Amino acid sequence: MSDSLIALAYYSIPITLVYFVRQRQDVPFDWIFLMFSAFIVACGTTHVMEVWTLWYPTYWLSGLLKAITALVSVYTAMALVPLVPKAIALPSPAQLEATNQELRQQITQRQQVENALQLVNEELETRVKNRTLELAQINEELKTEIAERKRVESELRTSEARFRAIFNSAAVGIAQVDTDGRWLLVNQKLCDIVGYTSEELQSRTFQDITYPDDLDPDLEYVHRILAGEIQTYSMDKRYIRKNSSLVWINLTGSLVREPNGKPKYFIAVIQDINERKRSQDIQLKMQERLQTLSSKLIEAQEVERRRLAHELHDEIGQALTAVKINLQTLQHSSNVNKTELPLQESIDIVEVSLQQVRSLSLDLRPSLLDDLGLVVALRWYIDRQTQRAGIIGEFVSKPLKTKLSPNLETTCFRIVQEALTNIVRHAKAQRVTVELWQQETQLHLIIRDDGIGFDVYAAREKATKGESLGLLGMEERVLLIGGQIEMKSVHQHGTEIHAILPLCEN
Structure with a gap:
């Protein structure tokens, strides 16, 4: 009975090992499991033969099975001896776990690196896209700027041509003057005003043709505009013509500066005001004459008023006073009642007239003012x-x-x-x-x-x-x-x- 149970146990173990090997084909040294299975099956068979020989004494078969079991056991033992170091070298579960953990960390790091690389790649693609858009925009701006520059250049050429036309045909003299006074550019009208050709003017300075009495005020304005105290100035002055005659002009000056603020040149606008000055001189003389005549007239009026006031007060006033005294005397000396009323009326009329004469005299010229x-x-x-x-x-x-x-x-x-x-x-x-x-x-x-x-x-x-x-x-x-x-x-x-x-x- 014992041998039967042992045999049954021996047969179940190989079945389990064969099942394990078939399910885990990745297990190293799977053949050793098969050798162990054969060894255990052989051992189990010997126990079955013990039970058989108990009833049937076929000892030669039992001996054969034991010999086979011995061969399988020896072969298994011999195969196991060199396999032990290899089996010992296999990693333990802790080592496998550590290795697995390290692999997981490496996988995680690799995923992080891959994600970072993906982000960098996306950012790089975005930058490339944005840079491409920027370059396209810059290209468009350059095209627009080139077109605008061409338009500005065209307008500048048109403006320059217009300026030349206005400059040469202007009804006033126009000139560019260097900061030291040299004529740089002059128009025909200025040449007509001063009688010089443009070449002759450009070999001179404005100081050369300015009347000496007018030079200092002009230079004072120049110094002030160069110092930045004023932006423009205007003045009347005289130029000396080529024929040595004088001409009155109205000068308006302004300064053109470099972008850095350094003075570049003056713009001068010169207007011939000779006729206007002549008219003003005539008008001034006429005004002076009128003022003189007006003053003489007022003086004559005051003299006449003084004379009239004196005559009213001294001549007519005294005469009326004498008449009044005589009438009063006559009134007091007469005994005729019929003459009393007319005499009184005459005295009253003379009194009123006397007051009027005195009032008129004071209004004309009060003696208090002179006395x-x-x-x-x-x-x-x-x-x-x-x-x-x-x-x-x-x-x-x-x-x-x-x-x-x-x-x-x-x-x-x-x-x-x-x-x-x-x-x-x-x-x-x-x-x-x-x-x-x-x-x-x-x-x-x-x-x-x-x-x-x-x-x-x-x-x-x-x-x-x-x-x-x-x-x-x-x-x-x-x-x-x-x-x-x-x-x-x-x-x-x-x-x-x-x-x-x-x-x-x-």
Whole structure:
């Protein structure tokens, strides 16, 4: 029974080994498993023979099987001896696990490298694509720039041709002048103005043909424009023509600079103003004559007013006074009642006439102005006029350090006289103030009211048309002695007249 069980166990082991070898064909030395299987089968067969010989004594078969088992065992043992070192050299499970782990790490690293390479490759492809697009865009820009440059060059050629045409046919002289004054390029009009040919001008400087008295102001402008203080300048000056005659010109100069700011050359525009200057000289002389005549006229008016005032006061006034005295004497000495009423009426008429003569005399030329001076005359006149008009009048004056000339006193008095007349007639003012003071070499006179105001510009327009000469007369008087007058008026807020007069008359 034991031998049967042993035999059964021996037969099951080879079956398991053969199954294992067939399932794991990658196992090294699979033939040794087959040798072990044959050895175990042989051993199991010997146990079966033990059971057989127990019932059937065929010992020769049992011996044969044992001999075969011995051969298989010896052969297996002999084959196993050289196989042991090789089997020992096989890696252990830990080593296999470590090797597998290392392989997995290498695989992971390789995948990472491959991914990085893929990213680099994609980035490189993107860069190449972008660079290709950039190159294409740059190529298009270059084409556009080339086309634009060609267009600009064409426009420059057209502009240059247009400039040449304008330069040569301009109605004014045009020139390019070097910073040292040499003529670089001149047009025909400039040659006509100065009488030189272009070659003759280009061998000279502008200093050579400038009138000596006009050279320093011109050079001063040149220095200022080179220093960057001004951008352009304009002046009237004289050139010396080739025939030695003088010609008046208007010069406008500007500076052309290099991109780095360094001066390159001047552009000069020269206009012949000889005829204009001649006309201005004639006009100036005529104006001087008119001013002289106007001054003489005003002086004659004042002399005539002084004479009339003197005659009214001294001649007619005295005569009326004498008549009044005689009538009064006759009234007191007569006993005839019938003559009393006509005599009284005659006395009253003479009294009114006498007052009118005195008033007219004072209006024409107050004797106070000649006897006691401007300040006293103004104070008296302002009080008299404002009391008559029923407005508040104020005169403010600081002591004058300089004795005023009769002409200056007359001018100030007439300005105040005209201003107060206008205020009383038109301003509807409640208050008027007159101020007089001296500041260094100037005399200041201000007349200020709180009336309804007026349009200064419109009043001047009327004066030029002969409709209202009051303002024009004031301005003319001030200008004749070299002074200034300013009029400011605001609707419903009054008017201010400010005259500034020189103490030394021009």
